[in-house]
Amino acid sequence: MHPRISPRVQIGVLGRCGLALLLAGCLDRNAGQNDPTLPASSTSSGPGSDGSTTYPGIMTTTVDPGHGDSDSGSTTDAGPDPCGNGKIDPPELCDQGEANADDAECTSACRWNVCGDGLIKAGDELCDDGKHKNGKYGQCGRYCDDWAPRCGDSMVQADEGETCDDPNPHYGCLADCSRASSCLEIKNSFGDAVPTGLYVLRREDLMFTAWCDMEADGGGYSFLKYASGTVLDLDTFLPQPLTAAEAEQKCATWGLRLLAPRSDRHLRAAFIAASATDFGAVHDTGDYTPNLDVDSDVAGYLSILGIYPVTPGQSCVGKPLNSEDCPQWALKPDPANPDLDQPYWVSDKIFAGQPGTTNCAGCSLFYDWKLDVQPPVLTGYFAFPMNGKGASSSHFLCEVGDKLGPPT
Structure with a gap:
């Protein structure tokens, strides 16, 4: 005990120090400073050391609060992403934890799912294209509960x-x-x-x-039936034959041309069209009502075709009638595409003496078919001038001509 402190004071100090030692150790008024009257502190670093610092009568241990025995000695760890933790941490507007989703009430970005955010709220919104698109033509409706005017709504915009x-x-x-x-x-x-x-x-x-x-050569061949003549009151059809040149003019009324088959499948499809009883023919002033008498001449619909001699008087006698074997016959050039290659196909068979050289400019061959077999069989074709007009028929097929044949 310090000789200059009275015993009474000493007892008081000791009492207070004893209480303080129970809490954190007794320090004098020079707290935070080393007391020169005390021995120097020592830190054990030898075997069995636990990292504690000791003073006479006082022992403390360094602990990493809340982190236990950290290997790195760091006292802080990076926290989890706050969005999704179930608590609203600014700038979040909502946070429902695992329930967050882009189709839920609270999105995965912790924002309320509202109309105009481009996200569709399940069970509440029909669509959502975003606030700058909603309500415009072809987009989602203004309130995300219907569609704006669009192609497909059965209303012509x-x-x-x-x-x-x-x-x-x-x-x-x-x-x-x-x-x-x-x-x-x-x-x-x-x-x-x-x-x-x-x-x-x-x-x-x-x-x-x-x-x-919609099947032959990938589909897309177009046919229009034309019957030139008059239907009487008793449903009797009085035919009026037309040459190929005249038939071309009738087809042109609808922006079409006389049929020229592109392939054997195209030709077969043409016979199916000519045979369809629910496919009524047209005439100068409109449509005929489907009529068996009008449409009975199935072979007549393919008795003239839009295939003409390139040079009158010249032909490919003894060759099959198709664009590969007989280039002496061809389709009329398309005015919109005069250089377009337009193949044709009628047969790969040879008919003696045909196609003949007795042909004329703009004159079609006359085609004869056997119809009691399917598909119908071509029995022959004939070239004859017929007073410079060629073959004629009161029935024929028109086509668009935008499909060039089999896929290449």
Whole structure:
């Protein structure tokens, strides 16, 4: 005990120090400084050392609070991403923990799922294209509970360029809400969803019913039946034969041309169209009602074709009639594409003396068919001038001509 402190004071100090030692050790008024009257501190670093620092009568141990025996000695660790922890940590607007999702009430970015954010809230929103698109043509509705005006809503939006809007492709409306002008356009628009049958086409500002073959050579061949003549009150048809040149003029009324087969499959499809009893023929002033008498001349529909001699008086006698074996016959050039290669195919068989040289400019051969077999069989074709007009028929098929034949 310090000799200059009275025993009474000493006892008081000792009492206080004893209490303090129970808490954290007794320090004098020079707290935080070394007491020169105490021995120097020593830190054990020898075997069995636990890293403690000792003073006479006092022992403390360094502990990493809340982290236990950390290998690195660091007192802080990176915390988890706050979004998803179930607590709202600014700038979060919500946080529902594992329930966060881009189709839920609270999104994976901890934002409320609202109309205009481009995310669809399941069970509440039908769609959401974002606030800058919602409500505009072809997009989601303004309040995300319906669709804005669009192609496919069965309403014609003329100011948006629609010319039709009908979900049934047989009425000739394409998937982009424009009118079909050929069967190939319908095939390209709807693919394998459209079967062979009757479709409405629009050409030269005229609407008419065409037969679309959606299978031959990949599909897309267009046919129009024409019957030149008059139907009497008793449903008797009085035919009026036309030459190929005259038939071309009739076909041109609808922006079409006289049929010229591209392949054997195309030719077979043409016979199917000619034989279809629900496919009525047209005439100068409109459509005939499907009539057995009018449409009975199936072979007549293919008795003249749009294949002509390149040079009158010249031919490929003794050769099969197709563009590869007989280039002396050809289709008329397409005015819009005069250099376009337009193949044709009638037969790969040889008929003695045919096609003959007694042909004339713009004159079609006359084609004869055996119809009691399927597919019908070509029995011959003949070239004769017929007073410079060639063969004629009161029935023929017109085509668009935009499908060039088998896929290359």
